[in-house]
Amino acid sequence: MGRKVTVATCSLNQWSLDFEGNYERILKSIEIAKTHQAKYRLGPELEICGYGCADHFYESDTLLHSFQVLRKLLESPVTQDIICDVGMPIMHQNVRYNCRVLFLNRKILLIRPKMLMANQGIYRELRWFSPWNLQRNVEEYFLPRIIQEVTGQDTVPFGDCVLSTKDTCIGTEICAELWNPRSPHVNMGLDGVEIFTNSSASHHELRKANQRVDLIKSATTKSGGIYLYANQRGCDGDRVYYDGCAMVAINGDVVARGAQFSLGDVEVVTATVDLEDVRSFRGELCQPLLESEHKPCRRVRVDFSLSACDDVYLPTHQPIIWNFHTPEEEISLGPACWLWDYLRRSGQTGFLLPLSGGVDSSSTACIVHSMCVLLCQAVKDSNTQVLSDIRRVVGDDSYCPQEARELCGRIFTTCYMASENSSSETQNRAKDLACQIGSTHLNINIDMAVKGILGIFTMVTGMCPRFRVNGGSHRENLALQNIQARVRMVLAYLFAQLSLWASGRPGGLLVLGSANVDESLTGYFTKYDCSSADINPIGGISKTDLKSFLLYCTERFQLTALTRILASPPTAELEPLTDGQVSQTDEADMGMTYSELSMIGRLRKISKCGPFSMFCKLIHIWKDLLSPMEVAQKVKHFFRMYSVNRHKMTTVTPSYHAEGYSPDDNRFDHRPFLYNTLWTWQFRCIDNQVSQMAKSTLKQ
Template sequence: MGHYVTLATCNLNQWALDFEGNRDRIVQSILEAKKQGAKLRVGPELEICGYGCLDHFSENDLYQHSWEVYGEILQNKETHGIILDIGIPVIHKSIKYNCRIISYDGKILLIRPKLYLANDGNYREMRYFTPWNRPKYFEDHQLPSHISKITGQLRVTFGDCIIETADTRLGCETCEELFTPQSPHITMSLDGVEIFTNSSGSHHELRKLDTRLALITEATKRCGGVYLYANQRGCDGDRLYYDGCACIVVNGEVLAQGSQFSLKEVEVICATVDLDDVRSHRNQKSAGTQANNQLEKYKAIYCDVQLSPDVCMYDTSMTPTKPKEIKYHLPEEEIAFGPACWLWDYLRRSKCGGYFLPLSGGIDSCATAVIVYSMCKLVVDSDEEQTLKDIRALTHDPQFTPKTPQDVASKLFHTSFMGTENSSVETRTRAKHLAEKIGSFHVDLNMDNLVSAVVSLFEVATGKKPIFKIFGGSQTENLALQNIQARLRMVLSYLFAQLLPWTRGKSVPGLLVLGSANVDECLRGYLTKYDCSSADINPIGSISKTDLKRFIAWAEKNFEMPILHEFLTATPTAELEPITKDYVQSDERDMGMTYDELSRFGKLRKIDKCGPLAMFIKLYHEWSQPPHNLTAEQVAEKVKRFWFFYAINRHKMTTMTPAYHAEQYSPDDNRFDLRPILINPRFPFASAKIDEMVKIINKRQKEIDESNLSVD
């Protein structure tokens, strides 16, 4: 006889401090879960207040408001009749914890604090919360008086416990706990827990989803069990995009998987599982014997409910859900959809009039524009009522029903080519044709008179007139003349962002200015401080040039934009120096390194935690081999050059535009990559060590060569 249970998890687009909106989305997910016959509903981490509240977690008001909203959910009779696993921050004995509250029929069964906190990269949970690093330990928690009036309970259990029903056992895991060496699901499975819930606030990074799903499938394959993974989705108010992908996994097989990128505010994922499958899976292993050897058991809190109805064997409507293939997006698709969803959330929640982008004719601003186009396409393709309400509110047109992405772009997206005498006809033409294809409101202008006015002002004030290096000027003059063009574009960007809607007769707020500096240029510091990379937000600030090229190649085909091929084949150039028959400015020549090399430097520095010496050693082993075939001196020179320019430009990262986080080697100094602003760019001690290594390598190579000659 089967023991069939229908279970639900969800993706919720929660927003930090949006208590009423978060409440409504939670309630909607509960009602949808009940409608599908689910007996257990799991939601994302800290879903009551939103995960990304950051230092607002230090405010006691936040905890009070969270309890008030939670009380409204408990009071709502429509949320009864199903076990609820809801994320909320709780103060227990004056200490703040990241918690799950398990309830049934308006009664709190357990408050389960997070055992292990995420505290690296983008996460600073230990800045706000204390880990409950006492496995299987529990205490009584005094409920707030208004909650006691609702539930009739004065105290509830607070700690690392499990829930026991008439037919199974449930246990909680929270986000980071899945990634730790001693994941709670291991010991819980040995104590008879068959259903695991995981409530997460896990953000999107390129190629990260496979790691997350591999951990979940491997956990249930090894231990046996049902794993319900819930996740936040959308822009919670910061640089991160939470990419959903809620799923239900049984014994290593995926039964249900939610979308990774979507404009849906509430997405509920259900599956009907047979608990006998879990028991059969475990009986094939030695788990039962090992469980008997566990000295300390979990406290089990009983909930008087049976999740699996007795008649399920005869109820043909309860058909077990079949396994399915896991869906993964290509990295190119992740770039197309992740930042696009983030941009949509940012725009509709900021209630600005749209986006403005300086469109240079290069691949970076091109990629940014195509991501905005992808956002417009997602809006048109969405069948969500809320999406239509949002687009009408943003355009201040209650009748607006877009039919094409260009319909949306024509109202929300503004672009401009800000040319000078150093600009080529090719870049100007590419920018114009791309804007026409996307449907943006485009302004083509020349700003030479503005540049000349500033240079003339300097000449009048100082009696000196700077000239470009190609005409005999110094490197200092050359750099200053480039920078003034770039910085004036930033000033013009904000002027146009504020006034372009007005020129079109639209009574809408100003536009948000988009930046388009990629992660490699940020890492190298190959940009002007406070130039047009200084913007409101940047959708590509953590994406490499290599990945952007792959994305553009993908978009050329999938978005039917032949014009994109011209961007792919064009030489990357800032076009800030005069063009002559013998000279055209090149980004990679200016930087002294290729974009592929920059990506490798960035990953070794941040992900592999390499300093100059360790980086040299790794790269020598890589680059001394085909196809690079570099000498030790050449590798050393490249490594030293990278660290020098990284160090002297580090100060630029403190002012960089908030960027969509997509790569682990992002140099974002505001949240992710905290390094000194002023350091010795020569790294003399490490450089001396590298020089010693080069001598040793050359000496050994000489001995090998001489040995080979003697053998010949």
């Protein structure tokens, strides 16, 4: 009857400016799609050059090399007899657009530019691209000579148009257009488009995946249709991890899906769906657009069918249930995959982590262990790419990891950096965890280095600073803490560069940081201490989520050493011990709990609150815990700390982006770093409000 169609979508681990690798992965996905008899293949957003090129989009080289890759795809016999939908930047009439290029049998069918741009959060698309604002308008695009020589075409349609085959009609959305309240699929569906495609570069954030799935299901529930979703996967060179989830949905049901987290570079999802199911669904629900000003979709016709003439015996895919990962599983998987991409593409041979025995550094260690578990499972599943990358990283062409602890010992070094202010308890906790995960563990005493530096200061000034408990001032106390923290950073890099050399092994190690998002909010860390690392897998994750993650790891990986770590109060151990016990705790130093910090961070960034509006919200949220006066004190204290320490965020270690309230100055949180720390006007408003509330209470 010619009504059943087999379509393919995919998740590709593309890398910005890796034109050779990107081309090979695209070609591989098309080849896999054809082996499943698919007649349409959809890929991720800007897959030819990589989504994260950023200011490289300004360079003419990026446009040139994208067209060179497109030419190779057009010429390849692999791309014949299947409609290929690829993403790349294109300049039309001296304006740069984010485009989809659809081609078949060495002919370009149409070019569809993105109409609604992502320009919030981590996204800055309007910096590099212009939106196509001419709805339902199509112009002629003059192809560059290198493409004309292959296609024999001078011009092709460019603009807001859809593809009409002999048996159906296909319309395009690009990433953010699905999330927009004026999504193009609405009018396209009412105008008879039956298959919608969405090529995305959608990043992972904790608790976000269900939003994406709900949007796609909703898009086809309202007016019927088939929806293909493709997404980037992996770390393409920046702080985010793109988390796959390629899928096919029909009439509100997901019928095929890919993995959210995976070490595979190419994953193709295919589904066979019945066009008559769409038509039956719409026959009852949909009416044609009748507005006088409505312009129908411009259809580009192609003499090609997605369906076969005799398909009565071809089975169709049935609805499936999507089981979402818990936040703890997401922390275990997302940052682990991100770390592996970074390690294998950086040319280094492993990681080094200063392991303090606290929640934060232990979380980073568990993520590396989770990465090793994923790698070993991929090898068992015959992933030859992963095995090849492991052998290249460890420098052994015959190596085949058997279990995670063994691999951890080859690529992961942990070190406990003790001082006279360190407790034996934290040292033992770090040692026990390192033993259980299998890392190569070092015990390093930093006292000699600290005393040497202080000796230089005393020799020059004749002064010897003292801790507060020994009669020193606040300034002396802080300086003595900071010198310990900064010595640890220097030693971490020294051992990262030379520890393998000292044992006769080649290569160097990447230094991992372990400052959580809440500490970054207040600046509760020393600038250029061991939070200054190469990369930080937990820099976008809250302390509350990290504790839950460690509970999960205790059961998932049988890491019993985590039990004692979770039971101990967080401490920097930079001040002298009292009777051999830790007297300094993080929450006491910060003046608020980590859960309070998480709430404040969400209000500051996600809810866009300044001091006064934050106070007005918190007096209701915390009404059962704190008085208005106490809430006011918390808010003032936070904003003082935030403004005093804001400069630290300009140098923060590149961190995995996992939360919408990340204070990362470099890509996400664009705010000043020099403030009037008195916040005179704002705090006066808070004080006035507290006074009014007190008077109102007295009258009652």
